[in-house]
Amino acid sequence: MVLIWLALGGVGLVAGVLGALLGLGGGIFLVPALTLLFDMPIRAAVGTSLIGVIATSAGVASVSKPGRGADVRLAMRLELATTAGALAGSFLAGIIAPQLQAFAFAGIVLATAIYTLAKMRSRPRSASEDAIGGLYRQDYVVRKWPAGLSISAVAGVLSGLTGSGGGFIKVPVMHSVMDVPLGIATATSNFMVGITAAASVMLYYGRGDIFPLVAVPTAIGVFSGAVLGSRLAVRVRADSLRIALVVLLFIIALQMIWKGVRG
Amino acid sequence: MLDDLIRQRTGAASATEGQRVARTVQRVARAFAVPALVLMVLGLVLFLTVHPGAGGLPGEAVVNVRRLASRTLLTPRGVMSLGLLLLALIPMVTVLLIVSDRLRHRQWTEAAIGLGVVSILMIGILLSRGE
Numbered sequence: 001m002v003l004i005w006l007a008l009g010g011v012g013l014v015a016g017v018l019g020a021l022l023g024l025g026g027g028i029f030l031v032p033a034l035t036l037l038f039d040m041p042i043r044a045a046v047g048t049s050l051i052g053v054i055a056t057s058a059g060v061a062s063v064s065k066p067g068r069g070a071d072v073r074l075a076m077r078l079e080l081a082t083t084a085g086a087l088a089g090s091f092l093a094g095i096i097a098p099q100l101q102a103f104a105f106a107g108i109v110l111a112t113a114i115y116t117l118a119k120m121r122s123r124p125r126s127a128s129e130d131a132i133g134g135l136y137r138q139d140y141v142v143r144k145w146p147a148g149l150s151i152s153a154v155a156g157v158l159s160g161l162t163g164s165g166g167g168f169i170k171v172p173v174m175h176s177v178m179d180v181p182l183g184i185a186t187a188t189s190n191f192m193v194g195i196t197a198a199a200s201v202m203l204y205y206g207r208g209d210i211f212p213l214v215a216v217p218t219a220i221g222v223f224s225g226a227v228l229g230s231r232l233a234v235r236v237r238a239d240s241l242r243i244a245l246v247v248l249l250f251i252i253a254l255q256m257i258w259k260g261v262r263g
Numbered sequence: 264m265l266d267d268l269i270r271q272r273t274g275a276a277s278a279t280e281g282q283r284v285a286r287t288v289q290r291v292a293r294a295f296a297v298p299a300l301v302l303m304v305l306g307l308v309l310f311l312t313v314h315p316g317a318g319g320l321p322g323e324a325v326v327n328v329r330r331l332a333s334r335t336l337l338t339p340r341g342v343m344s345l346g347l348l349l350l351a352l353i354p355m356v357t358v359l360l361i362v363s364d365r366l367r368h369r370q371w372t373e374a375a376i377g378l379g380v381v382s383i384l385m386i387g388i389l390l391s392r393g394e
Contacts, residue, residue, distance in 0.1 A: 002311070051351070054350055057353075058296045058353050059296070061289050061291075070281055070284070071281065072281060072361065076373065080376065083380055083387075090387075187281075191284075194357075195357070198351055198384060198387075199387050200387070202351065203390055203391050206391025206392060212343035213343070215347055216307060216343045216346065219303065220300060220304065
């Protein structure tokens, strides 16, 4: 038992470090690790992952310096749609076949890999003050609210269904659709992920899809990893990790598709 | 009126407001995460002591812990669940504090929106009890 807990804690630690370093949230690593390495049913893995997302969010928040903040007004408005979507997604997870959930997760992982690749290619070449300042400029007007709210609701459904934080949808929606500067969109998304996960986690717990003996060591590992990852973030070049991450994500997507096919 | 509620200009999000909220988030995370982690670790230790097959403290300590657990109904699963619950409450408490901040600054629309988010989170809790 202790060995299993240590293994779960280790998996959580890695997920927390990667989540904090790469801004992806631990869920994208936790669900495949729990299903592929520990052969957990996917609903239980998603439930544990939601706890992991909240732990990542709490871990990063507890050590980060309050710097360039999120647009909280925007976040609260979008959360009306996202949390409603998350409730719907969690409810749906209780009635659809586990294979469909595995396929949905594989789709999320693929989308995250493509989004990470696109982000690497569109990064500004020079880290000049103008470039960085542009990421956090304050003179923006948020547009296309109906589209933003609709897509946020979809992000919430996917979060409830797959245990991810949904950042790979929220950031592009805020930046490309709603005209929010990228730095602010990212900070806002990071602020939102924990709230979105909290909307789903109670339903999973009530359904018995969260096993404390699994979720607790994982959460301890994730929280510790998130704290460690936040401290490493200033020293580690995330770009070199992102290339390895993209490859890993493609492998994970294929494994999850195979798991869904096998049943 | 709904249009006005949703379309209110948010582009002028002040850096000061963002930093104030970030400090609130940090305080809540620290205040809840530490007891949550303590309870979780305590739950794991309790589990090991009341289930001798899983390994744990030897001899008399096991007997004493079992006696304590049976008297106080603090089962290992219960303690762990309490820790998980504290962790899961961090986002809701954060939103409640933001609502309180909005009310203090007489930003009624923002407070109403925050309360809307809290309501949806509460619906999740109520639905979980029905499962």
